[in-house]
Amino acid sequence: MRSGPTKISVKNSEAFALSHISLTHSKDEQSNLKTDFILGGCGIKIVLIQASIRMSEKRHQLRPRFRVMSNETIALGPGKVDLLRLVAETGSISEAARKLGMSYMRAWTLVRTMNRCFTSDLILSARGGKTGGGAHLSPLGHRILELYTEIERNSMEAATPAWNQIKSFLAR
Numbered sequence: 001m002r003s004g005p006t007k008i009s010v011k012n013s014e015a016f017a018l019s020h021i022s023l024t025h026s027k028d029e030q031s032n033l034k035t036d037f038i039l040g041g042c043g044i045k046i047v048l049i050q051a052s053i054r055m056s057e058k059r060h061q062l063r064p065r066f067r068v069m070s071n072e073t074i075a076l077g078p079g080k081v082d083l084l085r086l087v088a089e090t091g092s093i094s095e096a097a098r099k100l101g102m103s104y105m106r107a108w109t110l111v112r113t114m115n116r117c118f119t120s121d122l123i124l125s126a127r128g129g130k131t132g133g134g135a136h137l138s139p140l141g142h143r144i145l146e147l148y149t150e151i152e153r154n155s156m157e158a159a160t161p162a163w164n165q166i167k168s169f170l171a172r
């Protein structure tokens with residue numbers, strides 16, 4: 001437990017002092033770590049829940065990251081593939097950007113780069129207005145996403161025997 005004056009910045013850049021912050025850690029019924037932040041004097045309670053991870057399963061991981069280069073430009077990589085997946089799922093570049101924690105402008109930069117690097121656009125978009133706008137993957141976008149996923153899957157399968165040997169030498 002921590003107490004004493006604490007400054008907390010809020011979204012509109014104002015700050016205020018609290019008499020105390022109390023922290024309690026517990027586990028919920030699914031064994032997830034739960035942290036309660038109770039901000040004294042203002043009746044605000046924030047609960048953060050973090051899924052528990054079994055150390056034996058997730059302590060050591062192999063995370064290959066592939067980048068498809070077109071001359072000096074990264075035509076496709078993990079971030080762009082995440083954007084493709086979320087545009088396919090949400091039908092929106094702005095919603096996909098929000099879910100990835102990136103700005104709308106950054107997402108559009110990635111879309112323009114991908115679209116320039118391939119023979120035709122991977123993401124097709126319509127402006128907003130009465131029709132509501134939106135975005136979706138082109139047939140080539142769907143195919144590129146499938147192929148990239150196949151590269152990831154095949155590489156993990158090929159790497160498994162060597163990875164298992166490396167894991168046996170890692171400190172527990």
